[in-house]
Amino acid sequence: MITNQELVDRDRRVVWHPCSQMKDHEWLPMIPIRRGEGVWLEDFDGGRYLDAVSSWWVNIFGHANPRIANEIRRQLGELEHVILAGFTHEPVVRLSEMLVAATPPGLTRCFFADNGSSAVEVALKMSFHYWLNQGRTRKTRFITLSNSYHGETLGALAVGDVALYKDTYGPLLLQPITVQSPDCFLREAGSDWREHSTRVFEEMEKCLDEHADETCAVIVEPLVQCAGGMRMYHPEYLRLLRAACDRFGVHLIADEIAVGFGRTGTMFACEQAGISPDFMCLSKGLTGGFLPLSVVLTRDHVYDAFYDDYATLKAFLHSHSYTGNPLGCAAAIATMEIFGDGNVLERNRVLAECMAGAVEELVDHPHVGEIRQHGMILAIEMVKRRAGMEEFPWQERRGLTVYRHGLNNGVLLRPLGNVVYFMPPYVIEEDEIMTMARVAREGISLATAG
Numbered sequence: 001m002i003t004n005q006e007l008v009d010r011d012r013r014v015v016w017h018p019c020s021q022m023k024d025h026e027w028l029p030m031i032p033i034r035r036g037e038g039v040w041l042e043d044f045d046g047g048r049y050l051d052a053v054s055s056w057w058v059n060i061f062g063h064a065n066p067r068i069a070n071e072i073r074r075q076l077g078e079l080e081h082v083i084l085a086g087f088t089h090e091p092v093v094r095l096s097e098m099l100v101a102a103t104p105p106g107l108t109r110c111f112f113a114d115n116g117s118s119a120v121e122v123a124l125k126m127s128f129h130y131w132l133n134q135g136r137t138r139k140t141r142f143i144t145l146s147n148s149y150h151g152e153t154l155g156a157l158a159v160g161d162v163a164l165y166k167d168t169y170g171p172l173l174l175q176p177i178t179v180q181s182p183d184c185f186l187r188e189a190g191s192d193w194r195e196h197s198t199r200v201f202e203e204m205e206k207c208l209d210e211h212a213d214e215t216c217a218v219i220v221e222p223l224v225q226c227a228g229g230m231r232m233y234h235p236e237y238l239r240l241l242r243a244a245c246d247r248f249g250v251h252l253i254a255d256e257i258a259v260g261f262g263r264t265g266t267m268f269a270c271e272q273a274g275i276s277p278d279f280m281c282l283s284k285g286l287t288g289g290f291l292p293l294s295v296v297l298t299r300d301h302v303y304d305a306f307y308d309d310y311a312t313l314k315a316f317l318h319s320h321s322y323t324g325n326p327l328g329c330a331a332a333i334a335t336m337e338i339f340g341d342g343n344v345l346e347r348n349r350v351l352a353e354c355m356a357g358a359v360e361e362l363v364d365h366p367h368v369g370e371i372r373q374h375g376m377i378l379a380i381e382m383v384k385r386r387a388g389m390e391e392f393p394w395q396e397r398r399g400l401t402v403y404r405h406g407l408n409n410g411v412l413l414r415p416l417g418n419v420v421y422f423m424p425p426y427v428i429e430e431d432e433i434m435t436m437a438r439v440a441r442e443g444i445s446l447a448t449a450g
């Protein structure tokens, strides 16, 4: 039998972990996971952790979900992979049909990639190339929101705005036009989300008016800027943005990589604004958290702008080796079927209320600046002082204290800076929500004391 310590020792000799300062692991234990079931992860010494962050927001129906696992197993016996240029297979056709049916109206074409960042790259390139094919050669830029996040590859990183990930690579990046995020955390006292998001939209309107000629697309994370600290805004902003993009002849890219598949209460966040984007990027929950896969959905007129005789050289010559992998598609089909069969969104509404109730007592905590929620995403912002929402200095790493308290008490919470959040798999039970919330409350009190 392998023990935690043995695996961690071997790991430290050969593995370089993502998004980590490896030196931290001189004192911060690495957690080796042997198996998962539902919301639980289990280590080699029998320790259990409730996965409150859905393993980086990908898992929606629980670890080792038998239905998804069986679909992958069945597909494994048929076809593991085939080139998708010039060839096709049933899972990719079936999944595309399901996605076209499930997403907002007008999104009729599916272009596959294998991770979220690559889907963002596809959307950026496709938008630029669409305008090029129309002879609009001056359109070379993108508009993005402050504090947004769209992935780590250079194009995706460039259109994001989280300094911690981006600034180091500044010299390598495209220069987008950045406008103020409609994020409601720092709204003026007395105003509500709708008023605030609507007022902030004026800056976007001005920016479009000034830059539409040189702009391919506006890219946004609908309703929640997840990596930017689960900052949230009102759907009215998306409605205004859709109308303005139409007026100014600029594409709208909705990056629903994190918020898609029911996270914000509706199947897709755009539905709450009643809008259809020109491009929708999906990944994370797409395969239920089983396999890497991503897709960009777009509209007929975009597809048609590339559809011509070969010699016109208008084709979209982008690919990834594992584009539309059949195993990933099988996992995604099973995931869509679970949504199709059950009352998933209805049950989530009950769970979302339960999460809100479970942290209610923190509302008056002297170091909690705000508790905010969009459906199955609930975030608690720790502040040094509530007056003026004064932040704890990042060097103090208060969130890390919550993380460590969580691990010591069987809950995987992974705060983003000073923001503690819940984004659990939808199979969580009410008593598990209570456990998750209790450990988070204790962790917050511990982390903000002194």
Ligand SMILES: *Cc1c(COP(=O)(O)O)cnc(C)c1O
Pocket: 115, 116, 117, 118, 120, 149, 150, 151, 152, 221, 226, 227, 255, 256, 257, 258, 259, 283, 284
């Ligand atoms: C995670 C994420 C991405 C990047 O996806 P990867 O699969 O990690 O490359 C892009 N956009 C948003 C909104 C995300 O949350």
